Amino acid sequence: MSEEFDVVVVGGGPAGLSAALSLVRARRKVLVLDAGRPRNRFAAHMHGVLGHDGLSPRTLLAAGRDEILGYGGEVRDAAVTGVTVMPGIRVSSSAGEVSARRLLVATGLTDELLPIPGLRENWGTAVVVCPYCDAWERRDRIIGVVATSVDSVEQAQTLRQWTDRVVYFANGFEVPNAETSRRLRVRGIRIVHAPVVRLTMRSDQEVRLHLADGADVGVGAVFTGTTMRPNDDLLRALGARTTIDRTSEWIAVDSDGRTSVRGVWAVGNVVDPRSNVSVSLGAGSLIAGAMNADMVAEDIDAAAAEARE
Template identity: 40%
Template sequence: MTSRTTTPPDPSDQRRHDVVVVGGGAAGLSAAVTLARSLRDVVVIDAGEPRNAPAEGAHNLLGREGVAPLELLAAGREEALGYGAQIRPGRATAARRSSDGFEVTLADGATVTGRRLLLATGLVDELPDVPGVRELWGSHVLHCPYCHGYEVRGRRIGVLGTSPNVLHQTLLLRQLSSDVTLFLHEAPEPDDEGWEQLAALGVRVVVGRVRELVHDGDGLHAVVLDDGHTFPVDAVAVQPRFVARSELYEQLGGTPTENPMGRHLTTDPTGATDLEGVWAAGNAGDLSAMVGASAAQGVMAGAVINADLVMADARAAVRERAERARAVGV
C-alpha cells in the first residue's frame, strides 16, 4: 500500500495549534493519536519518506508482526485523522521560537505554529561506500539482527566490517546461521578473546577490503574483495552510522549528542529535550529504537506534552481569574 491519506492544507488556516509534530512515522503518528485523544489540536508535518520503506515487513511488533511498513503508516494516519488530528504533507525546513510557542516553516513557504513542538524526524543511515550496499539496502543488505535476521536464518551471511562493534554484530548473526563470514574491510581486528570466539563458533574471517557486492534482479550473489577473491553469500549485514535529523533542533539552539553509534537528540525518559517546549521521539532521540519502541516513545511524549499543556492552561486560568477579580474590585 503506497497511498497517503492526509488533511488537505488550508492556506487560510493561521491558527496556533496546541502541538506541531514534525515527522509522520510510528513515533509522530502515535504521539498525534495520544494528543488527539486528549482533545488537543495537533498537526503532523509529514515529508512522506519513512526510513523503513524498502523493507518488506516490520517485525517484533505485537499484533502486527510482519506488516508492510507503508501499510502500517497508512493505518496510523487513518487512526490519527479519526481522532481529529491534521496531517499536512510537506518538509519542515526551519523552526524558530515565537512569543507564544514555535513557528515551523515548510519547503513550500507555508508556516505552521504551535504551543509545543515534537520532533519525530528520525535518522539517516550513513551506509558504507561499497557498490551494491545502497542498492540492496533493506532487502539483502541489513543491519539489525532483530529486525530482519530471522528472514535470513540458515543462509550464507556476510558481515561487512566498518566499526569496532562488528564482533558483537557477527556473534548475533551467528545465532541465526552456521554459515557466517566476517569481512574485516575497515574494521579493526578482534582482540585475542574475539578471535577465539569466532574460531570456536566456526565464523570465517576474511582480511582485506571489499570492492563490491555482486547482485542482479534475482538478488545478492557474492562479496568481491579488492584483490578479486569472490565469496558467495545470500545476505550481508552492515553497521551504518546513524545520524538523527537534527536541523530543526539545532536551529532552536540545541546541540546533538555524539555516541559510538552516531548522533542523536538528547532527551529524558519522557522525550523532553534540553530546550523548553521541545520534545523528541523515535529514532531522533533513540538511534536503536525499532518500530514498536518508537511508537511507545511517541505515546509517552504525547502524554507528557498534554500534561504540560494542562498545567500551563491551569496556571493561565488562575491568572485570568485573578485579573477578572481585580477588574471588578473584588
C-alpha cells in the same frame, strides 16, 4: 495570522504518528507535517512488531494517519524548513506557516552506508542491519557481515544465533586480538581479510562479494553497520543542548522527551538510535501524555490568573 495548533508534530513515522494519535484523543488540535521518507522505507516487510509482524511499514503508517484523521487531526505531506520559538512557536514548511503551543520533533535518522558499490542498491533487501528485524528470514543461510568497525565482530557473533554459517568480512577492521579471533573460530565464523570492493546479486537468494584480491565469495544475505545521522537540523538551529552517546552527539532529552528549548520535545530515532518501531510507538505515546500534562498545567495557570483579575 497563521493557523494555530496545540501541537505540531514534525515527522510522520511511528514515533510522530503514535504521539499524534494520543494527543488527538486528548482533544488536542494536532497537525502532523511529514516529508514521507521513513527510515525503513527500503523494506517491504516489518518484523518484531507485536500484532503487525510482517506488515509493510507503509501500511502501518497509512493506518496511523487514518486513525489520526478519524479523530479530527490533520496530516500534511510537507517538509519543515524552519522553526522559531520566540515569542511563540512558528513552523515554516512547504505547506506554509503555522503556530503551535508545543512542537514535537520526530524526524528520525539517516543511515549512511560504506561507499561500496552494490551496498546502497540492495539496502533493505539483501543488505540489512538489524538481526531482530531481519535475521529470521535469512536463518540457516550463509550470512556475510561486512565490517564497518571492530564492533562488527559482535554483530557476527550475534548472527551466529540464526545460522552456523557466518562469514566476517574484516574489510580493513581486523579482528583486534588473538582471543577475539579464537572466539570467532570456536563458533565456526570464517574470517575474510581482503577488502570488499563491490556487491552483485546472483539471484534474490545469492549475493556475491567481490574482493580486492580478485576473489569473490557468495552469501545468502549481508548484514552491515551504518553511521546513524540524526535528522536534527531543526533542533540544532534552535540551540537545543546535546549529549554524547558513545562517540556520537545527540540532542539531549529528559525521560519525558523534553529538549532544553522551551516548548520543544523530541522522540524516536532523532534522539534515540535504539528506538525500533515498537519502541518508537511506545515512546510516542508516553511523550504525548507528558506533553498533554504540560499543557494542562499551563491551562490551570491561565485559568487561575484569569480568576484573580
